[in-house]
Amino acid sequence: MHTSPLAQPGTGDAGGMNVYVLEAAKRLARRGVAVDIFTRRTSAADAPVVEVEPGVIVRHIAAGPYEGLDKEDLPGQLCAFAAGMMRVAAHAPEGHYDLVHSHYWLSGQVGWLAADRWDVPLVHTMHTMARVKNLHRAEGDAEEPRGREIGEAQVVEAADRLVANTPDEARELIDLYGADADRVDVVTPGVDLDVFRPGDRHVARRSVGVPEDAVLLLFVGRIQPLKAPDVLLRAAGNLVRRNPSLRSRLVVGILGGASGSAVRSPMALERLAEDEGIADLVRFVPPTDRETLATWMRAADVVAVPSHNESFGLVAVEAQACGAVVVATHVGGLPTAVGDAGVLVDGHDPHVWADAIEGVIDDPVRAAELSRRAVEHAAHFSWEATAERLAAVYDAALAAPLRASINDSDVLTGIPTAVIP
Template identity: 35%
Template sequence: MKRIALISEHASPLASLGGTDAGGQNVYVAQVARHLAELGHTVDVFTRRDAAHLPQVMNWVPGVRVIHVPAGPARVLPKEDLLPLMGDFTRFMASFMAREGQYDLLHANFWMSGLVAADLKRQLGVPFVITFHALGKVRRLHQGEADGFPDDRFAIEERLVREADRIVAECPQDEADLRDLYDADPARIVTVPCGFDPAEFTPRGRREARIRLGLDPDETVVLQLGRMVRRKGVDDAIRGFARATRQLGIPARLLVVGGNSPDPDPALTPELGRLREVAREEGVEDRVTFTGSRERAHLRDYYSAADVFISTPWYEPFGITPLEAMACGTPVLGAQVGGIQYTVVDGVTGALVPPRNPDALGERLGELLADPARRERMGQAALERVRTHFTWEGVARQLAEVYREVGEEVERVIPALALHSGHRAAPDAAVERAFGNLIATLTRARSELQPQIVAAAGAIVACFERGGKVLVCGNGGSAADAQHFAAELVGRFLIPGRRGLPVISLTADSAMLTAWSNDIGFGDVFARQVEAFGQPGDLLLTISTSGRSPNIVAAMEAARARGVTTLALLGGSGGDALVLADLPLLVPSTDTPRIQEVHILALHLICELVEEQISAGVPAHLPTALPASVRLTPPGSTPLISAPTSSAQGVNV
C-alpha cells in the first residue's frame, strides 16, 4: 500500500459529481483517486479551496480525502490567474506533510500542480509523476492569441519534463508532442490513457433512453456533448450535420448538450449565441436542439439515445466523452487529433475526419446515418474496445505500476539505506519522516523567523555595546544548546582575533545546580542565578521547546523584575514564555527534536551575525577570552568594543 497525493490545483474531484463545469481533469482525478483507493492505496487529493463552505480536510470516499488548500480567495478563479498562488499552495502542502507525514509519491495534474510537486520534490525529496492533461506549446499552436496563459508556462513545463520521475502521456500523440516539442526523455514517458467507469456508462436500449429524455423514438439522433468553447468545434459539427441531412433528406436531430447552465442561456454561455447563428445560417435551426448542461447522472441516457456521437475539436489532449459514448454502444465520428484518433478506430468503432473540415464531416456522417446495420456493428465494436482498454480500474492499475517502479528507483538511488544484512532496504519510514518534517519546518522558519533572528542578534550586540552580558539557560537538550552558544561567543565562532564576549550559561555550574535543586527546588534554579548575576541592561536568553518549563518561566519573570531584556527561543505554542519574552523566536513546529534542530540553526546564525557586527571596525588582534568568572564586570565598567590590549596567548588569531 502506498500513500499517494494527487495534486489538482484547479480541478476538484468533487466537481465531477453532477457539476456543470466539470472538465476531463476533474473526472480523471476523481476516478483515479477512487480506483487507487479500491486497489488498497490511501489517497489525498489537494485542490484549491474555491468556495467558502469547503472544509479543509474532507473524507470523500473510503481511502480518499480531499484537502482544500487555502491559496488565494475562496471563490472560483479563472485558471489563467492561478500561477501566483502556487507558492502558497506549496507552503501549505509542505506544512500539511510536516504534520501528517510524507507521501510515497506525488501525482501532479496540469502544469501548475506540477510546479508545486517539483518544488516539494526539491524540498522534501518526494518523487513525482505528472499528467499534463494539456501542453502549453500545443495549446499555443492551436489557439494563438486566444491562449490566456503566461509564457512562463513553457519554461515551467520544460522544467517539469526534466525533473519529473515519470511523465504520463495520455495517448501516442501526447507522447510525440512531449518528445518533439519538449525534448522529453522517452525512457521516462509512459502512456496511460484515460478511462470510463462501467458502473456509470453501459448501454441502455436506444428506444428506452429516448423515451426517458422525451425524444421522438423514431427520429435519427446525432449527439454533440461537452464544454462549449470554440476549440471544441461544435460549429463544425452543426455545419457537417446540415450537409449530411440535406444530402440524405432524412429527418434527423442534432442534440447539443453543454453550457454553463441547465437552460441554454446565451447570456451565461456566449458561445451558444454564435452556435445558434451557425445553425440558422445552415438552415437547420429547427433540427438542432441546444439542451444546456446536464448532470453527469443523465449523460448515459444521452449517449445511449444517440445513433452517432460527434466529437470534432481542433485538438484534444485525450477526450473522455468519446469513450463514454462508446461505452454506451454508440459509434463515434471524431476528429483525427490527439487522443480521439487513438480511441476511435476508423471504419471499425466509428469514423475519423480531419479537424475543422465540415465537408468531410458531413460526408462521413452521411455514410453512417445511411447505414443502420453498420452503425450497430460499430457500436458493438466500440463497446468491446473501451471495455478492454479503457476502464478507470485498468488506468489505476497501470498508474499504480508506474508508482511502484518509481518507488523502486528511489530506493535504488539511496544506497545509504541498504541494510548490512544485504537485503535491499525499503526507505526507513522514521528517517524519511524526520528529514521531511525538518525540511518542512525549516522552510517555514526560513520565511517566518528571519526578521527575529536578525533582531535577536541586534539586541545582543546592543547589550554588549552598553557593557551588558548575556545569561542563557534551558533544560536537557536546550541546556546543551545554552552551553554551546556560550562557548561560541566566549570563545570564537567564525572570525578569529576578536575578544571574548560575556555570555554565561546558567546550566554549567553543577555544584550550584545540585545544591539549590536538592535543598530548595529545581523550579527557581535559573531564577536564583538571574538574581545573582543579572543587572539592568543585561539580556537573558532562554531556550525551551515548550515554553512551559517552570524554571524557564521563573527565570524570565526574575529577569523582567530586574530590567534584564528577555529573548526566548521557543516552539509549539510558546507557552507562558511567549508573553514573557521581549523578543520571542517561535519555531513553527510541535515536534521537540525538530524544534531543537531549528534552534541550533538560529543560535549559529545569531552567533554569526553578532560576531560580524562586533568585529566590524574592531582591530584584528584582541585579547583572547578570559574565564567566565573574570568576565563578570559590572555593566558599563568595561566597554565591550574597546581599544586593543595586548595578549600573551593570542590563541584565537
C-alpha cells in the first residue's frame, strides 16, 4: 500500500521490498500463478492498470491525495484503499482470487479484510517490524508508534501463513509477536543473477568514471538513519587520517535518495563529509537503474551495508553476486545474506568499521578470496527459488482450514476505524 513495486528503489519508501514484490510476482507468473498487485496511486500519470508481463498486473488504487502523504499518514487511508480493491474484485468473476499475500503491516491490515471478504487464505510478509526497529533504533530515528505495533500483532494473529525472510526474522515473529511457529515459513529473497553478475572491474570503473587505481568504497540504499550511510563516511574519514597517502586514491560512492527523517535534513551527509575532511572524495549518485547499479558494484573494492537493522539485506546479496566484497553490520538478516563470504561487524563504531575495511583493501589476496566466495554464496539466492518456495507456502495455506473470520467478535475488537467505521 505505501510504495509501488514500479517505483525506483533507493529513494522515498522504495527499497528491497519493492524489488521483492515485483521479482517474485514475475517468477510466480512464469510458474502459472497469475498475480494482481494492488498499490496506492501516487501520481496522475499512473495508469489504472499496468501489465508488467503476462500474468503480472499492477493496479493503482486511488486512496488519498497523490502527493504529500507520508507513510505515517497512510493508516487513515486504509478504508479508501480497501474500498478500491473491493471495487476491482466486484467486476471479476466469483472466486477470481484464490489467495491474498500482503507485504508490510499497512497492506496486512487491508489484506486481512480482503481475504475475509473473499473467503481465501491470507499470507503475510512483514519485511520490517516495529518492535524490532525500536530495539535497534538509530540515533535521529523516531520510535515506531504504538499503533503500528498493535496493527502488526493483529495481522500476525489473522494470517493463515507468515513468511519470514530469514530464520532470525522467524524467531522475532515468534518471540516478539507470539506467532504460532507452525504457521511461520522461511523464504529467503532472491537476486536477479542475469543482471547482478561478475565482470571486469576495469571496464566497470571506466563506465562509472572512477580511476582504475582508486580505492572505491560504496554505499547503496535509501539515505536515512536506519541505513547508516554516516558510518561509512566516518570510517572513510578515519582511514584517511590513519593513512594520508590514501587521500589521492580514495573514492566514496553514496548511491541513493533521501528517505524517512533524512528528507527533513537533506544536506546532513554533505555536512558530515565536510566535517570529516573528505568532501572532495565523496560522490553522491541519485538512484539508478539496476544495470548501472550492478556496474557500480563490480567497480567497488568494498560495498558497505552498515544498517542498524535489516530483515534481509537484499543489496548485500546483489553486491556479492557482482563479486564485490561486502562489509556489513552483524544484525538482523545480514548474517544470512552475507554468510561467511563477507565481513560482519559488531556495532557502528567508525574505528571498528575502518579496521574491517582496511583489512580488505590492504590485503589483495584476502579480497580476491572473499570476492570468489561472494559469487558462490550469492548463486544460492535466485528469484526462481523464492517463487518455488512461495508457491509451496500458498499450497499449504490453501490446503488448511481458514483461520478466524474478521466478523468474529474476538477479532473485531480493536479493528482500526479506517477499516471498520
